[in-house]
Amino acid sequence: MTIASTIADFIPPPVRARLKDLRLTSRRAVGLQGLGLHHSRSRGAGLEFAQYRAYEPGDELRQVDWKLYARSDRFFVREAERESPLAVWLLLDATASMAQEDAARPGWSRLAAAKGLAACVAELALHQGDRFGLVALRGDGVRLLAPGSGVRQRDRFLLELHALSAHGAWPTPEQLRPLWERIGAGDLVVLLSDVFDDGAITVAERLAAARREVLAIQILTAEERDFPFAGGHRFRDPETGEELLGDGATMRGEFLTRFAAARQALHARLDTSGIRHAQYVLDQALDLPLRRLFGARGFDERGAAEYA
Numbered sequence: 001m002t003i004a005s006t007i008a009d010f011i012p013p014p015v016r017a018r019l020k021d022l023r024l025t026s027r028r029a030v031g032l033q034g035l036g037l038h039h040s041r042s043r044g045a046g047l048e049f050a051q052y053r054a055y056e057p058g059d060e061l062r063q064v065d066w067k068l069y070a071r072s073d074r075f076f077v078r079e080a081e082r083e084s085p086l087a088v089w090l091l092l093d094a095t096a097s098m099a100q101e102d103a104a105r106p107g108w109s110r111l112a113a114a115k116g117l118a119a120c121v122a123e124l125a126l127h128q129g130d131r132f133g134l135v136a137l138r139g140d141g142v143r144l145l146a147p148g149s150g151v152r153q154r155d156r157f158l159l160e161l162h163a164l165s166a167h168g169a170w171p172t173p174e175q176l177r178p179l180w181e182r183i184g185a186g187d188l189v190v191l192l193s194d195v196f197d198d199g200a201i202t203v204a205e206r207l208a209a210a211r212r213e214v215l216a217i218q219i220l221t222a223e224e225r226d227f228p229f230a231g232g233h234r235f236r237d238p239e240t241g242e243e244l245l246g247d248g249a250t251m252r253g254e255f256l257t258r259f260a261a262a263r264q265a266l267h268a269r270l271d272t273s274g275i276r277h278a279q280y281v282l283d284q285a286l287d288l289p290l291r292r293l294f295g296a297r298g299f300d301e302r303g304a305a306e307y308a
Contacts (some may be wrong), residue, residue: 006158009225010119017285020293022287024124026086026213041232053077085130086188087147090118091179093193093200094138100194101167102221102282109282110219114192116286117217121190124156124290126150134160137200139168141175144182150200170199179203183212190218191216209275216270216277217289224259225281227252 007016055064056077058186062078098111125132126149133147134157145160169170183189189207193200195218208214210305223229229248263279278289 006155006162007119007123010116010158010161011123012286015120016123016165018180018287019290021121022124022290024086024088024121024128024130024188025294026186029171036118041279046071085128085149086125087184088121088125088130088132088188088190089135089147089183090121090132091135091137091189091191091193091203093170093191093195094136094164094166095170095197096139096166096168097194097283100221102223104222105282109166110134110194110221111164111166113219113282113286115164116291117192117219117280118161118190120160120287120290122154124211126154132157135179136160136164137171137176137203138166139171141171142178144178146182147187176203179207180210183207185211187212189214192219193217194219201266204275205271205273208275214273214275215293216275217223218263218266218277218279220279220281220302222281222283227255227259 011019051074055077065076065078068074068076092114094111094114098114099109101107101109122132124130129149131147131149132153134143134145136143143160143164145157148156172268189204189212191200191204191214193216195201195216204214204216227248229252231248267277276293280286280289
């Protein structure tokens with residue numbers, strides 16, 4: 001399996017093409033004054049020349065110094081001083097509830113969507129020269145890939161996503177200790193979860209209170225949004241195994257009312273902590289919540305059934 005095919009596994013080509021319009025930003029990096037970058041200096045593809053380094057696969061050809069190549073017969077990339085990179089952490093909920101799919105789209109689960117969204121953010125960070133890492137949270141603990149940059153980090157990141165499956169309930173406080181030890185002040189954190197477990201909200205709130213820039217994307221099924229069930233139906237909690245038998249048509253009104261109230265309460269709680277948030281439903285275009293969070297325009301949000 002090649003890395004090219006791995007990227008395509010997570011990010012459909014039309015979505016990847018649209019990512020070019022997006023840019024990761026941190027409000028904390030500019031004093032909460034909106035979109036902006038950073039003030040300290042690091043090596044990258046900026047304007048002020050700093051040094052040469054050997055070409056690596058994935059570098060843009062426009063960075064190659066062709067005059068130097070003509071003299072040395074070797075490829076070198078011009079590095080320049082640029083604004084310092086973000087450290088972007090993808091916090092991915094991999095508990096059992098994330099394995100849920102919609103009947104209308106078999107094989108596309110909450111976890112599959114979370115992996116796709118994580119890969120999209122990693123791709124954005126890669127092209128900006130930002131560092132990015134992964135924290136997978138599930139019943140057997142925390143799996144962590146420390147932030148790094150470049151194509152090798154992207155390859156490691158995608159391999160971690162490939163190996164990840166949904167399992168168990170939310171980690172215990174003791175298992176979550178690496179989060180508080182590794183995620184630094186000013187880092188950008190993106191939580192990808194159904195946010196049904198109060199522990200997920202508590203993690204986001206604690207990180208935000210510790211001056212981490214936290215974004216949350218809630219991943220829902222179309223069935224939760226629409227509750228299309230009719231006749232007798234068996235509803236099962238994937239984490240506890242508890243089951244409920246009921247008539248779908250009879251339950252629909254009450255479910256939608258209670259579900260809307262729960263979402264409204266969640267949004268208020270996130271707003272109170274200063275956590276930007278968006279929603280993704282499994283029948284929507286994968287980049288839709290990223291566009292809502294990062295302010296890109298010119299995208300038709302009415303295309304809710306556009307799986308690409």
